[in-house]
Amino acid sequence: MQTVRFLLIGLGNLGRRFCEVLREKNDLLLHRYGLDLRLVGAADSRGAAYEPALGLNLREVVRLKESGGTIADYPGVGERGWAAPELVAEAEADLLLEASPVNLEQGAEPAMTCVRTALQRGMDVVTPNKGPLVLAYQALHELAAEQGVALRFDGTVAGGLPALNIGQRDLRGAVVHRLEAVPNLCTGYVMDMLAEGLSWQEATERARTEGVLEGNGSWDLEGWDAAAKLVILTNAVLGYPARLEDVDRTGITGLDGGELQVARERGERYRLLARAEQDEDGAYALSVAPVPLAPEHPLGRLGRKQMGVVYATDIYGTITAIIDEPSPVPSAATMLRDVLDIYVEGR
Numbered sequence: 001m002q003t004v005r006f007l008l009i010g011l012g013n014l015g016r017r018f019c020e021v022l023r024e025k026n027d028l029l030l031h032r033y034g035l036d037l038r039l040v041g042a043a044d045s046r047g048a049a050y051e052p053a054l055g056l057n058l059r060e061v062v063r064l065k066e067s068g069g070t071i072a073d074y075p076g077v078g079e080r081g082w083a084a085p086e087l088v089a090e091a092e093a094d095l096l097l098e099a100s101p102v103n104l105e106q107g108a109e110p111a112m113t114c115v116r117t118a119l120q121r122g123m124d125v126v127t128p129n130k131g132p133l134v135l136a137y138q139a140l141h142e143l144a145a146e147q148g149v150a151l152r153f154d155g156t157v158a159g160g161l162p163a164l165n166i167g168q169r170d171l172r173g174a175v176v177h178r179l180e181a182v183p184n185l186c187t188g189y190v191m192d193m194l195a196e197g198l199s200w201q202e203a204t205e206r207a208r209t210e211g212v213l214e215g216n217g218s219w220d221l222e223g224w225d226a227a228a229k230l231v232i233l234t235n236a237v238l239g240y241p242a243r244l245e246d247v248d249r250t251g252i253t254g255l256d257g258g259e260l261q262v263a264r265e266r267g268e269r270y271r272l273l274a275r276a277e278q279d280e281d282g283a284y285a286l287s288v289a290p291v292p293l294a295p296e297h298p299l300g301r302l303g304r305k306q307m308g309v310v311y312a313t314d315i316y317g318t319i320t321a322i323i324d325e326p327s328p329v330p331s332a333a334t335m336l337r338d339v340l341d342i343y344v345e346g347r
């Protein structure tokens with residue numbers, strides 16, 4: 001039996017749901033894999049809690065967060081104002097799960113400091129948070145390699161779709177000439193609504209009600225989210241050191257609803273397509289733009305809650321993977337997939 005003590009930063013859609021997934025899967029992990037995953041510390045925006053001996057009770061953590069509370073109110077061991085980076089610097093643990101907001105404008109903090117500190121302290125790290133990977137992909141990987149620890153981030157691209165896993169593991173030995181991805185639900189949803197004749201305001205309100213659009217939406221609608229995911233895919237799968245500024249980015253905010261309706265009548269479906277295309281010199285041109293996709297395109301029939309990726313390779317043919325993701329559970333579960341990859345598959 002292997003006990004893995006872990007810290008969880010961020011207890012929102014993903015962090016809280018991960019606790020629920022773990023509760024559900026605990027017995028299976030123990031019996032099938034001999035793995036005892038123990039949550040010893042957690043933090044949200046208001047504070048933290050740390051219980052190294054027994055671990056935090058997952059049911060109590062979920063109850064606190066579902067009732068709109070903070071982990072700082074965890075009975076006996078919670079503390080208001082205890083910041084996530086301090087918890088990671090002080091706690092004894094084997095693994096960090098980082099699921100706080102992306103915060104690219106703030107240097108991806110507090111995730112960046114949490115991830116760096118954990119790696120420096122010899123912890124393995126799993127994160128679905130794009131921020132640190134987009135800003136410091138190479139540096140974080142070098143640090144993980146120096147420390148002999150694992151850094152996994154399958155949840156950063158296209159929710160629960162194992163786009164990175166397929167690309168990194170199953171395309172080994174190949175050259176990927178072209179990568180195309182629809183890595184984001186929100187933009188496809190809004191464009192489908194516009195194609196049905198809704199106004200911009202109605203379409204974005206509907207997307208908000210459905211839970212696929214948050215905040216003012218500019219991160220998604222202006223294509224930043226898709227560009228960030230393309231940068232991670234390009235680094236991880238193509239081995240090409242791209243940065244956000246290398247992506248030729250067009251969001252969907254300038255689109256005219258009439259154009260989308262005409263495309264729909266032609267049988268086409270608009271999607272915000274992230275693309276990496278290799279030129280003759282082996283360099284990749286990176287772009288994000290709304291594109292009308294014909295039904296014959298591998299991603300041309302994506303539904304409103306679906307995302308996908310296409311890899312066109314030299315020796316493995318063209319591979320398409322699609323996920324139907326009606327809730328954030330598959331995204332939360334990517335953290336479990338990554339944890340099992342580290343502790344069950346070995347390094």
Ligand SMILES: NC(=O)c1ccc[n+]([C@@H]2O[C@H](COP(=O)([O-])OP(=O)(O)OC[C@H]3O[C@@H](n4cnc5c(N)ncnc54)[C@H](OP(=O)(O)O)[C@@H]3O)[C@@H](O)[C@H]2O)c1
Binds near residue numbers: 045130159
């Ligand atoms: N939602 C998805 O479907 C999805 C899919 C793939 C990847 N991701 C990524 O996963 C991460 C989490 O997403 P989410 O949807 O779970 O976000 P969320 O619902 O907004 O939850 C964010 C969590 O982080 C906490 N937090 C905010 N600022 C913090 C700080 N300074 N220190 C510590 N904790 C802080 C929040 O605390 P409070 O609870 O106190 O507000 C909350 O618990 C993001 O990076 C996101 O891009 C999300």
